Amino acid sequence: MKKLLIILTLVAALLLSAATALAATPSLVDKAHLLTASERAQVQAQLQTVEQKYSIRCAVVTMGSIGNAKPGIYANQLIDKVFNDGPNGNIVFLQVTDQRQWYISTDRKLKDVVVGIPGTEYISKAAVPYLKKGDEAGAYKTYAKRVDELMAYYQKHGKGWQPEKEFPWLAVVGALVAGVAVASAYKKSLIAAMSNVCREVSADAYLDQGSFNLENEHDTYLYTKVTSTPKPKQGHRGAGSVSTSSSDGGHGGGGGGY
Amino acid sequence: MADTSVSYKCLCCGAPLSFRPGAEKVTCEYCGTELEIKTVEEYYAQKEAAAAAAQAAKEAKWDTAAAGNEWEQQEAELMKAFTCSSCGAEIVCDANTMATECCYCGNPTMLPSRFSGMLKPDYIIPFKKTKEEAVAALKKFYEGKPLLPDAFTANNRVEAIQGMYVPFWLFDANIDAQGSYKASRSMVVDTGDAIMTSTSFYNCQRQGCMKFERIPVDGSVKMDDAFMESIEPFDYREMVPFATGYMAGYLADKYDVDADAAVLRADERINKSAELCLAQTVNGYDSVQPENDCAFVKGASGVHYAMVPVWILTTRYKDTPYTFMMNGQTGEVVGSLPIDESKLRNRMLMAFVITVVIAFGVLYSIL
Ligand SMILES: [Zn+2]
Numbered sequence: 001m002k003k004l005l006i007i008l009t010l011v012a013a014l015l016l017s018a019a020t021a022l023a024a025t026p027s028l029v030d031k032a033h034l035l036t037a038s039e040r041a042q043v044q045a046q047l048q049t050v051e052q053k054y055s056i057r058c059a060v061v062t063m064g065s066i067g068n069a070k071p072g073i074y075a076n077q078l079i080d081k082v083f084n085d086g087p088n089g090n091i092v093f094l095q096v097t098d099q100r101q102w103y104i105s106t107d108r109k110l111k112d113v114v115v116g117i118p119g120t121e122y123i124s125k126a127a128v129p130y131l132k133k134g135d136e137a138g139a140y141k142t143y144a145k146r147v148d149e150l151m152a153y154y155q156k157h158g159k160g161w162q163p164e165k166e167f168p169w170l171a172v173v174g175a176l177v178a179g180v181a182v183a184s185a186y187k188k189s190l191i192a193a194m195s196n197v198c199r200e201v202s203a204d205a206y207l208d209q210g211s212f213n214l215e216n217e218h219d220t221y222l223y224t225k226v227t228s229t230p231k232p233k234q235g236h237r238g239a240g241s242v243s244t245s246s247s248d249g250g251h252g253g254g255g256g257g258y
Numbered sequence: 259m260a261d262t263s264v265s266y267k268c269l270c271c272g273a274p275l276s277f278r279p280g281a282e283k284v285t286c287e288y289c290g291t292e293l294e295i296k297t298v299e300e301y302y303a304q305k306e307a308a309a310a311a312a313q314a315a316k317e318a319k320w321d322t323a324a325a326g327n328e329w330e331q332q333e334a335e336l337m338k339a340f341t342c343s344s345c346g347a348e349i350v351c352d353a354n355t356m357a358t359e360c361c362y363c364g365n366p367t368m369l370p371s372r373f374s375g376m377l378k379p380d381y382i383i384p385f386k387k388t389k390e391e392a393v394a395a396l397k398k399f400y401e402g403k404p405l406l407p408d409a410f411t412a413n414n415r416v417e418a419i420q421g422m423y424v425p426f427w428l429f430d431a432n433i434d435a436q437g438s439y440k441a442s443r444s445m446v447v448d449t450g451d452a453i454m455t456s457t458s459f460y461n462c463q464r465q466g467c468m469k470f471e472r473i474p475v476d477g478s479v480k481m482d483d484a485f486m487e488s489i490e491p492f493d494y495r496e497m498v499p500f501a502t503g504y505m506a507g508y509l510a511d512k513y514d515v516d517a518d519a520a521v522l523r524a525d526e527r528i529n530k531s532a533e534l535c536l537a538q539t540v541n542g543y544d545s546v547q548p549e550n551d552c553a554f555v556k557g558a559s560g561v562h563y564a565m566v567p568v569w570i571l572t573t574r575y576k577d578t579p580y581t582f583m584m585n586g587q588t589g590e591v592v593g594s595l596p597i598d599e600s601k602l603r604n605r606m607l608m609a610f611v612i613t614v615v616i617a618f619g620v621l622y623s624i625l
Pocket residue numbers: 268269270271272273286287288289290291
C-alpha cells in the first residue's frame with residue numbers, strides 16, 4: 001500500500017511539473033538529467049515523427065529514483081495516468097538510473113503491436129546496449145526507430161511482428177529416434193511372445209531356502225576414485241533480454257537491467 | 259631395481275604395477291589410483307586361495323553310482339525296446355504298448371531290439387493330463403499370439419501326439435560356496451562450482467552353505483534341453499517309486515546322457531544360485547558385481563534317476579514341423595510358434611508412426 005502511495009505521489013509530481021510547461025505532457029521527460037539540450041531536441045523530434053506518423057504516444061521517461069517502487073509497476077502507472085492520449089495507443093520507455101533498470105510498457109492497443117517477449121526484445125536488444133555504454137540519446141533514438149518499424153509492420157500485415165519459427169529439426173530428429181526405439185522394443189516383445197522356450201539360469205527353485213547359512217564374510221577396502229564434473233555456468237542473459245513481471249491484461253511490454 | 263621389484267596388476271585398471279618391497283603405497287602410473295601395498299598383496303593372496311578352492315571344487319565328484327537300480331528278471335521281461343531305423347532313437351515301452359512311429363522324426367519303421375543297458379528308474383511322476391487335455395492346452399497356447407499366421411490356426415491339426423516318459427537325473431546336494439564380489443560405495447559432494455563423486459571400491463569375500471534338492475537334468479540327448487527346462491517345475495510331492503504299471507500306454511526314452519555328463523548342467527545352475535544367494539549378503543553398497551565364478555564344494559550329495567511325463571505334440575506348417583511339449587503333470591505348454599512377417603511389419607510400422615506423431619507433438623511443445 002505504501003509503495004502504491006509513493007508511486008502515485010511521484011506520478012502526480014511528474015504530472016504537475018509537466019503541466020506547468022505544456023498543456024499535454026511532452027513525450028520526453030528527462031527527470032534524471034541524462035541528456036544535453038541538443039540531444040533532447042533530437043530525441044524529441046524523432047519521437048514526435050513517430051507519434052505523428054501513427055497517431056500514437058511514444059514516450060521516454062528517465063528517473064533518478066522511484067524509491068522502492070518496481071519499474072514495471074511505475075511504467076504501467078505512467079501509461080494509465082500520464083501517457084494515455086494516443087488515439088492508436090501508448091508506449092513508454094522508462095529508465096531508472098539508481099536501480100539501473102529499464103522498462104517498456106504499452107497499453108492494450110499497442111500490446112498487439114509489440115507482441116510478447118519477442119516484440120519487446122525487438123526494441124530492447126537494439127536499444128539497451130546503448131544504455132550500457134552510457135549513450136542515452138542513442139538508446140532513445142533506437143527505441144523510436146524500432147517502434148516505427150513495429151508500427152509499420154503492424155499496419156502492413158494487420159498483426160504484430162513475431163519472429164519466424166525455425167523448422168523444428170530437433171523435434172523431428174528426436175521423434176524419429178523415439179519411433180525407431182519404440183518400434184524395435186515392440187518388435188522384440190512381440191517376437192518374445194511367440195516362444196516360451198528358454199533355459200533356466202539358476203537352480204533357485206530347488207534351493208532349500210531355510211538351509212542357507214553364511215559362514216564367513218570379509219570385506220577389504222581397495223581404493224577410491226574421485227571424479228569431478230564442473231557444473232554448467234549460470235548463463236548470462238544477453239543485453240536487453242526481457243522479463244515480463246509487470247505485464248497484465250491491460251499492459252504489455254517488459255523490462256530488465258542494463 | 260628390476261630384480262627386487264614385485265609386480266602385480268592395478269586393482270582399478272589392470273595395468274602392471276611395480277613397487278619396491280617395504281614401500282607402503284603405490285600409485286598406478288596409468289590411471290593414477292593410489293593403492294596400499296598391503297591391500298594389493300592381500301587381494302592377490304585371496305585370489306590365489308579362491309582359485310585353489312575352485313580347483314578343489316572341480317575335482318569333487320558327485321556320487322553318481324548310487325542312482326538307479328538293476329531290473330529284476332520278471333520286470334525286464336515285461337519291457338520292450340524299439341530303435342528308429344531313421345534317426346536311431348531308442349524307445350522303451352511295456353509289453354502291451356506298441357511304438358508305431360518315431361516320436362522324434364516321424365519315421366514309421368521302428369525295429370524291435372533287445373531291452374538292455376538301461377537302469378531301472380528310482381522314481382516316476384505319473385501322467386496326470388490326458389491326450390485330450392494336451393490338445394486343448396495347445397489350442398489355448400495359440401490364443402492371443404498376435405503374430406501367428408492366420409493359415410497356421412485355420413488348417414492346423416495335430417499331426418502326432420505322444421505321451422512320453424523322459425528320463426531325468428535329480429541331483430541333491432549340500433554345498434559350501436565361496437564367492438568374491440567387487441562392491442562400491444559412492445559419495446557425491448557439491449563443491450559449489452563442481453560435483454565431486456568419490457567412489458570407494460571394496461573386495462567382499464563370502465562363504466556359506468546351502469542345500470539343493472532334486473535339481474532336474476534331462477538324460478536324453480534327443481530331448482531339447484531348453485524345452486525340458488522350460489516345462490519345469492514338476493511337483494515332486496506326487497513322485498512315487500517306479501513300477502512298470504505306470505508305463506502302460508506310454509513310451510519312454512532310454513537315457514543316453516549318463517549322470518556324470520548331466521551333472522555339469524546341474525553344477526552350472528547351482529553355481530549361479532550360490533552366486534546370487536551370497537551376493538544378497540553383500541549389503542551396504544551401491545553396486546555389487548561378482549568377480550569370478552563362485553566356487554563350491556559338495557558335501558553330502560545324491561543322485562536319483564526318475565521318469566517324468568511329457569506330452570509331445572507335432573504340427574506341420576509350410577512343410578516345417580513344429581514341436582510343442584506339455585508337462586504331463588502340471589499342463590504347462592512350451593513351444594515356438596511361426597511368425598507372420600507381414601503382421602510383424604505392419605505392427606512395427608504402426609508403432610513407429612504413432613510414436614513419431616506423439617513424440618513430435620511433445621518435443622515440439624517443449625523445445
Ligand atoms: Zn591403474
